[in-house]
Structure formats: C-alpha cells, structure tokens
Amino acid sequence: MGKNLQHWYDVISVLVSRDHKSRYKKTGMGVIWAVASPILFLLTFYILFGLIMRVDIPNYATFVFTGIVAWQWLQTSLNEGVASISQNASLVSYPGFPLASLPIVSVFSNLINFLFAIPVVLIVVLVENGSLGWPILFMPVVMVVQFFLILSLVYLVSAANVPFRDTQYILPVLLQLGYFMTPIFYSLDQLPDQFRSILMLNPMSQIITAYRMIFGGMLPDFAGLAWVMIFSLVLLVVTYRYFLRAAENFLEEI
Amino acid sequence: MSAALTIRSLGKRFVHHDAARAKTFRRFVEGGWGKRGGKYDFWALRDVDFSVEPGEMLGVIGKNGSGKSTLLRLLGGVMRPDEGSVEAADAVHGLLDLNAGMHHELTGRENAICTGVLAGLSRREITARMDEVIEFAELKDFIDEPLRSYSAGMKLRLGFAVAAQTRPRILLIDEVLAVGDVAFQAKCIERIHRFRAEGCAIVLISHDLAQVEATCDRALWLRNGAQVALGAAQSVVRQFETAMLEATAERIADNEEADLTGGSQLTLSSNRFGTQENRITRVRLLGSNGEEISSIRTGDPLTIQAWIETVIPMSDLHFSVTLANAKGTDILGVTTEQDMVELPAQPGTAMLQVDLARLDLAGGLYHFSIGLYDKDWAIAYDRHVNAYELKVEGQESWASLNPAHEWTVA
Numbered sequence: 001m002g003k004n005l006q007h008w009y010d011v012i013s014v015l016v017s018r019d020h021k022s023r024y025k026k027t028g029m030g031v032i033w034a035v036a037s038p039i040l041f042l043l044t045f046y047i048l049f050g051l052i053m054r055v056d057i058p059n060y061a062t063f064v065f066t067g068i069v070a071w072q073w074l075q076t077s078l079n080e081g082v083a084s085i086s087q088n089a090s091l092v093s094y095p096g097f098p099l100a101s102l103p104i105v106s107v108f109s110n111l112i113n114f115l116f117a118i119p120v121v122l123i124v125v126l127v128e129n130g131s132l133g134w135p136i137l138f139m140p141v142v143m144v145v146q147f148f149l150i151l152s153l154v155y156l157v158s159a160a161n162v163p164f165r166d167t168q169y170i171l172p173v174l175l176q177l178g179y180f181m182t183p184i185f186y187s188l189d190q191l192p193d194q195f196r197s198i199l200m201l202n203p204m205s206q207i208i209t210a211y212r213m214i215f216g217g218m219l220p221d222f223a224g225l226a227w228v229m230i231f232s233l234v235l236l237v238v239t240y241r242y243f244l245r246a247a248e249n250f251l252e253e254i
Numbered sequence: 255m256s257a258a259l260t261i262r263s264l265g266k267r268f269v270h271h272d273a274a275r276a277k278t279f280r281r282f283v284e285g286g287w288g289k290r291g292g293k294y295d296f297w298a299l300r301d302v303d304f305s306v307e308p309g310e311m312l313g314v315i316g317k318n319g320s321g322k323s324t325l326l327r328l329l330g331g332v333m334r335p336d337e338g339s340v341e342a343a344d345a346v347h348g349l350l351d352l353n354a355g356m357h358h359e360l361t362g363r364e365n366a367i368c369t370g371v372l373a374g375l376s377r378r379e380i381t382a383r384m385d386e387v388i389e390f391a392e393l394k395d396f397i398d399e400p401l402r403s404y405s406a407g408m409k410l411r412l413g414f415a416v417a418a419q420t421r422p423r424i425l426l427i428d429e430v431l432a433v434g435d436v437a438f439q440a441k442c443i444e445r446i447h448r449f450r451a452e453g454c455a456i457v458l459i460s461h462d463l464a465q466v467e468a469t470c471d472r473a474l475w476l477r478n479g480a481q482v483a484l485g486a487a488q489s490v491v492r493q494f495e496t497a498m499l500e501a502t503a504e505r506i507a508d509n510e511e512a513d514l515t516g517g518s519q520l521t522l523s524s525n526r527f528g529t530q531e532n533r534i535t536r537v538r539l540l541g542s543n544g545e546e547i548s549s550i551r552t553g554d555p556l557t558i559q560a561w562i563e564t565v566i567p568m569s570d571l572h573f574s575v576t577l578a579n580a581k582g583t584d585i586l587g588v589t590t591e592q593d594m595v596e597l598p599a600q601p602g603t604a605m606l607q608v609d610l611a612r613l614d615l616a617g618g619l620y621h622f623s624i625g626l627y628d629k630d631w632a633i634a635y636d637r638h639v640n641a642y643e644l645k646v647e648g649q650e651s652w653a654s655l656n657p658a659h660e661w662t663v664a
Contacts (some may be wrong), residue, residue: 014371018357018364026358026399046610093344095330095426097372130625143586252268252328 011101012108019080019109034116040192041068042124045185057187059128059216065121066211067184073114074204075175081106081154082168089140089254099247102239103154107147114143125215133217142210142220145229149203152236159239159246163253182208203228257305258343258424265300265337266324266479296601298324299479300337308423311456313466313487315494316476318531319565322459325476326350326426326547330459338388347374347422349446352413358402362412365401369416383419388530390441391415403654411438418445420646425449444471467491478565502530513660525641532564532571532635534626535603537642552617552648552656561603564635568597572631573606576623579654585620586610614658616651620644 024030042065050060052069057063084102091097125132161167182204188196199205210220263400299321306312314322328340332350355372366387370380379518388397391411401409427446447469450456461464466473466487473490475483482497483490503626520526540557541547558575560614562568573595577586588608590597598604621640627633649656 007371007374010371010377014377015355018355018360018368021364022357022359090351091372093327093330093332093350094372095332095348095350095356097332155441166382251333 001124008098011098012105015039015101015105016108016112019105021114021125023109031116034113035120038065038069038072038117039120041072049185055186057123062121062125062215063187063212064185065124065217067182067208069114069117069142070146070206070208070211071179071184072117073110073146073180075106075179076113077107077110077150077154078171078175080110082157082171084154085250086161086165086168086254092250092254094179097249100155100243101160101162103151103243104156107151108160111143121215131217132215134218136218139211139214142207142214142225144209144223145232146208148232148236149207149228152232152239155236155239155243159243162246162250178202178204184208200224203231212222221241225253255345258308258310259346259457260341261304261338262341263304263331263338264302264325265322266328266333267301267336267558268297268298268299269281269295274375275555279530285318286571299328299476302338302476304474304476304481304484306424306455306457308453308455309450310472311470312451312457312475313491314459315461315463315473315491316467316482319478319526320476321479322335322476323428324479324518324630326428326457326459330426341425344423346375346424346426346427347417347420348428349414349417351408352417352446353398356409356413359400359401361564362404363505364390366397366412366416370412371418373420374422375415375420380410380416380419382584387412387415387419390418403641403642407435412437414442418442421455422449425456427456428459429634451627460532463491463495475611475645505525520638520641526637527639528539528626528636530636531561532566534560534636534638535563536561537622537624537638539622539642539644544662548643548645550613552646553560553612556613556644557607558610558622558624559605559607561605563603564601564626566601567599568604569599571597571635572627572629573597574623574625575598576626577644578617578621578623582640583613583654595614613646614655615646615648616654616656617648618644618650618654620646620654 014107024033025034045064045068046061046205048176049055049064081103082105085092085099088102091102092099114223122132157167157171181199181202183199188209191199204219207226208226213220267539302321302325304312305537314325315638324333326348328335329342330346330350331340331342353369355368356658357368360368363384363413366376366384367380370383370387371377388394391397391408391414393408393415396404396408401412404412425446458466469528472485473483473487474481475490475494483493503582536559538546538559540559541550542555544557560573560575562571562573564571572589572591574587574589576584578584591608597606600630618642622642622644623637623639624642625637626635627637
C-alpha cells in the first residue's frame with residue numbers, strides 16, 4: 001500500500017511537471033504568462049466595469065480579480081481534464097498505469113497557475129486595501145474545498161467524454177453559463193433576493209465569496225464552506241465510482 | 255514453483271454497433287433516438303487456458319485479428335475479460351508502447367524521468383539511474399535536446415533504455431523488437447534474456463516465427479480467438495506454418511473450381527492478388543435473360559455477380575469492377591464507394607450484383623478485373639486481375655466504344 005501510494009505520488013508529480021514544463025514551451029514570455037494572463041483579464045474587467053460602467057462595488061479590482069482567478073482554476077481544470085482520458089490512449093492501454101490519477105493531474109496542473117496568480121492578487125489587495133489581515137491564513141482551507149469540488153467534476157467529465165465526445169463541446173457552454181451564474185464581476189448584493197438565494201446554492205459562489213472575505217480581512221462563512229465541502233465529497237464519491245465503472249470500457253470506446 | 259501468470263478459460267466479447275450509428279451525429283439524428291442500428295457481438299478471444307512460469311518465455315502467434323492484441327490487453331489488466339480470469343502473481347509490466355507518456359517539447363532527460371515513473375520506478379530511482387539510461391540509449395549528446403528533434407529510432411532507444419532499468423517479474427512484449435537498428439535490437443534482445451534469467455515471466459507477441467522459435471520456450475497459437483495449439487515453441491511454429499501452407503493451397507483449389515468463368519483460371523500471384531483475408535469466392539457474368547455468358551453483342555446489357563466472404567464487417571470494405579480492353583487500358587470502372595452502396599455491417603458472406611444497362615463496346619476481347627479492398631483502398635484483400643474474359647461481337651474498331659450511330663450527309 002505504501003509503495004502503491006508512492007507510485008501514485010510519483011506519477012502525479014511527473015505528469016504535473018510535464019504539463020507545467022510543456023505548457024509555456026515555444027512561447028516568448030514563458031512562465032510569465034501564468035501571471036500575465038490573469039492580469040490582462042483583470043485589466044479588461046476593471047476597465048469595463050470599474051471605470052466605464054462604474055459598478056458600485058468597493059475595492060472593485062480586488063473583487064473582480066479574486067473572482068477571475070478562482071474561476072479560472074475551475075474552468076481550465078475542467079477544459080483540460082475533459083480530454084485527459086480520451087487524448088491519452090497510450091496511457092489507457094499501459095499496464096499498471098493508475099488511470100484515476102489523470103483527473104487529479106489536471107486539477108494540480110492548473111492549481112500551479114492559480115498559485116502563480118495569488119501573489120498578484122495579494123499585491124492588488126495591498127494597493128486597494130492597504131493591509132492583509134490574519135484571516136488570510138485560512139486561504140488553504142478554501143483551496144482544499146475548491147480542490148475537491150473541481151476534482152469531483154473532472155472525474156465526471158473525463159469519464160463521460162470517452163463514450164460521448166459531445167461532452168467536450170457541451171462543457172465550454174456550461175462553463176460559460178456557470179461563469180454568469182457566479183458572482184465574478186457582479187456582486188450578489190446587486191441582485192433581487194430570490195435570485196441571490198438561488199445563486200448562493202452555486203458552490204462556486206460560496207468559494208469565491210470566502211476568498212473575498214479572507215482578502216478583506218474577515219473570516220469566511222465556515223458553515224457555508226462546510227456545506228460545500230460535504231457536497232463536494234459526496235459528489236466525488238459518486239463521480240469517482242462512475243469513473244471507475246466507465247474505466248472498464250475506456251479501451252474499447254476510446 | 256507456482257506460475258507467475260495463470261489464465262483460465264479466458265474470453266472477451268466485443269459488441270459492434272452498426273457502423274452508421276457510431277460515425278456521425280447526423281446519421282444518429284436521422285436514425286432517430288430510439289432506433290438502434292444493427293448490433294452484433296463476437297468473441298475476440300474464448301476458452302484460452304495457459305500459465306507462464308517464472309523465467310519462462312511464451313510466444314503468441316497467429317494471423318492479424320486472431321486475438322493476440324486482445325489477449326495482451328487482458329493480461330495487462332487494461333481490459334476486463336467477459337469470461338474466465340487472469341491471475342498475476344506480481345505487477346504486470348509491458349514493453350508495448352515505449353513512447354507512452356512522452357511529450358515532444360520536453361527534453362530526453364525529462365521524458366526519461368516521466369517514462370521511468372510510468373514504468374513503475376520511483377522518481378528517485380530513475381533519476382539515480384539516468385547515466386545508465388543515457389549510456390544504454392547511446393544518446394549522450396542529445397539527452398538535453400527536446401524530444402521533437404529525435405528520430406523515431408532515437409525515441410525508441412530512449413524508451414527501451416528506461417524500460418531496461420526496471421526489474422519486472424511479469425513482462426508483456428509486443429513486437430517492439432522489430433524496430434531500431436540491428437545492433438540496438440541485439441542489445442534489447444540480450445536485455446530481455448537477462449530479465450528472463452532473473453526469473454521474469456515473459457509473454458511475447460510476434461509475427462516473426464523464427465524469433466519465436468529461437469527465443470521462446472513455449473508457443474501459443476491463436477486462430478479467430480481460439481487456442482489452437484500450446485506447446486514447445488518449435489513444434490507449435492511448425493504446426494502453424496504447415497496449416498498456413500495448406501490453407502493457401504486449399505483456397506486456391508476451391509477457387510479453381512468455383513471461379514471458372516469464360517475459361518480463365520485463378521492462380522495466386524499470377525492473376526489473383528491480395529492478402530486473401532477477405533475473399534471474392536465466385537464471379538458470374540450474366541446476360542439479359544439471367545443466363546451465364548461469356549460473350550455479348552454491342553449494346554447488350556450485362557450483369558456481374560460476385561460472392562464475397564469476409565471476416566471483417568462488410569461495410570468496412572470497398573468493391574470494384576473494372577473493364578479493360580485488349581490493349582490493357584481501363585475503359586470502365588465502378589466501385590461501391592462511388593455509388594455509395596451500403597454493405598452489411600457484419601462480417602460474413604454476400605452477393606454483390608452490378609447491372610450495366612448497356613455496353614456500347616466495339617467488337618473484340620475485353621477483361622473484367624474484380625477487387626475487394628479496405629475502406630482506404632490501402633489494402634487489397636482479393637483482386638482478380640483481368641480474370642474474366644468478355645467477348646463482344648459487333649463492328650470492330652481501333653477504339654473501344656461503339657455506340658449506336660448514324661451518319662448523315664447533307
């Protein structure tokens with residue numbers, strides 16, 4: 001068991017490092033893109049909603065940047081993860097390869113980009129807010145919750161995409177929808193009550209709100225986070241089992 | 255000593271859906287949601303029983319499509335059997351796809367670490383043995399270059415050099431030895447023999463009968479998914495070779511009887527070509543009354559009937575009919591692809607008939623060629639070249655066409 005776990009760890013770490021090293025090869029700016037790309041997003045939103053449309057949200061740069069960076073982790077993990085099985089036929093037919101590690105690799109690979117962006121978020125927070133409070137120590141807790149939420153979804157889409165390639169075409173549409181259903185560039189306070197309570201059922205709303213509280217020097221809503229964690233773990237059990245069931249036929253359908 | 259690998263009445267069934275169902279979403283919609291296309295299943299492997307002892311090397315032989323790859327996948331645990339069981343006393347390793355997991359933008363060294371971990375080494379172990387990998391692969395000057403600058407042979411050398419660092423107890427090998435230069439091949443074979451000497455149980459799939467005979471202790475012969483023979487390598491290889499020769503001779507004999515049309519005979523490699531995996535078993539030329547003929551008059555209709563016998567779904571095949579004149583120039587060609595003829599989605603036998611409404615040919619001697627090909631026209635399964643003579647009675651000409659014509663002088 002210990003050897004097995006070590007093998008999983010090694011497999012995930014080499015594949016994550018392979019993804020990371022290959023991601024920015026052949027680009028002029030290299031790994032700077034990991035930071036530059038969220039900054040460019042931030043600028044677009046900040047100029048559009050902060051300066052032109054003048055959204056009435058205090059510390060709008062922090063607000064929108066937090067939303068973008070957290071959402072990006074989910075979105076890029078899913079977009080990469082959806083093809084993690086279907087585009088890796090050589091690994092699917094590799095004796096002894098732990099296939100269930102591939103979705104984990106997708107989530108970790110994109111966690112790296114998230115981690116690269118965090119210092120930039122913190123700088124924006126310091127510039128806008130002046131200080132960082134001690135609740136920032138709870139950030140890893142929120143990240144763990146988000147990790148399991150994303151992972152449970154990646155198990156679902158990666159397995160579904162093998163027999164139904166349609167998944168990879170439907171997914172971006174659903175993600176776009178999710179993007180608008182999550183308070184990323186707008187605030188839930190701007191919405192009528194009934195919509196607000198519906199959107200708060202979206203686990204990403206809870207997660208992004210928790211990050212915002214933490215960056216604002218406040219404690220997150222632990223009860224809300226706990227519900228998201230429970231939801232994610234239950235979902236993970238369900239989707240992981242679906243993945244294992246589907247895995248028996250991957251090679252025949254790939 | 256107990257067996258390293260024990261296989262008991264192993265069976266794997268594949269379900270094939272109608273080709274149309276899987277291929278395009280449009281056809282799926284056109285076909286309707288509830289309606290399922292033709293579905294059939296076949297056993298790719300059935301009732302296979304054997305075991306491999308530590309230090310033993312078993313060769314698996316058989317024609318394409320006999321179930322060798324399916325067997326390998328079941329042994330590797332990447333596919334589930336529908337019947338029977340595979341019991342492995344230890345982790346199963348494979349020398350199957352030596353470049354699995356490699357990324358062309360990363361360097362040889364980075365890829366070696368990745369591949370080494372996939373092959374079951376720890377990250378530390380493969381890093382520690384990197385010098386041996388480089389030496390074995392003979393890639394000293396290239397190890398820090400990106401993989402995309404490597405030739406196919408260099409990539410395989412790297413892949414094998416990494417695999418050579420493992421200590422497998424059970425190893426599956428699929429034809430990998432057929433690649434790379436001769437010197438490196440010899441090195442690989444030597445390494446495999448060392449695995450065996452160290453007590454590794456090896457299953458080798460190969461088309462190279464001489465290699466199986468020379469390197470394997472025992473051999474297993476598969477035909478259409480069934481175990482035909484299992485025993486000493488030399489004896490099984492002999493049986494297989496004998497059966498292949500007999501089968502070829504038999505088939506040609508069969509055809510000489512059935513294919514006699516217009517007095518021509520079919521002889522393999524003379525006017526009959528192709529792999530013979532899927533075959534045209536009989537061809538007839540029919541006149542307007544349905545009687546078998548070998549000559550017509552200018553402007554007469556003609557029907558060509560051909561019987562085919564296939565082991566793959568017929569919808570994966572193309573059929574062609576060509577008519578050439580006495581000079582050998584093709585003057586007519588029709589195919590099931592051009593005419594979008596839907597062939598059955600199962601393997602088996604079928605009669606294909608093409609009715610030519612009228613042949614306005616000048617008098618003379620013509621020959622039909624009939625062919626059965628794969629979907630890409632890349633493999634010829636059975637070609638009867640200029641095998642069916644057609645005599646046309648009528649006005650002769652230096653050219654081939656002679657449609658009804660009238661002259662007017664004004």
